[in-house]
Structures are given as C-alpha cells and as structure tokens.
Amino acid sequence: QLCGTTIKTKEMELTKIIVQNIELDEKLKNALKLDMALFKSVSGFVKQINESIEKYFLAKSKV
Numbered sequence: 262q263l264c265g266t267t268i269k270t271k272e273m274e275l276t277k278i279i280v281q282n283i284e285l286d287e288k289l290k291n292a293l294k295l296d297m298a299l300f301k302s303v304s305g306f307v308k309q310i311n312e313s314i315e316k317y318f319l320a321k322s323k324v
C-alpha cells in the first residue's frame with residue numbers, strides 16, 4: 262500500500278506542476294507527461310501485486 266500511495270502522490274505532484282505552469286517548455290511538459298504515465302503504470306502494477314498477495318493469503322487462511 263505504501264508504494265502505491267507514494268506513486269499516486271508523485272503522480273498528483275506532476276499533474277499540479279503541469280497545470281500550474283502553463284508556459285512550461287514543451288519538452289519539459291512532454292517529459293513530465295511521460296513520468297506521469299510511468300507512475301500510473303507502476304501504480305497499477307503494484308495494485309495488482311497487492312491484490313494477488315491478499316488473495317493468496319486469504320486462500321491459505323481457509324485451508
């Protein structure tokens with residue numbers, strides 16, 4: 262959960278930078294958007310791992 266929360270926080274920080282600094286250089290904006298895409302991807306991956314671990318332990322506790 263901590264990793265997912267940290268990634269989501271960074272994603273929101275990047276969004277804030279992009280929104281507040283409308284006059285940013287296009288290359289910087291594109292780099293920030295790529296970083297955001299990476300954070301979203303990693304966040305989704307971490308969420309899937311957490312869900313898999315939870316299912317595994319729930320299944321183990323029923324045995």
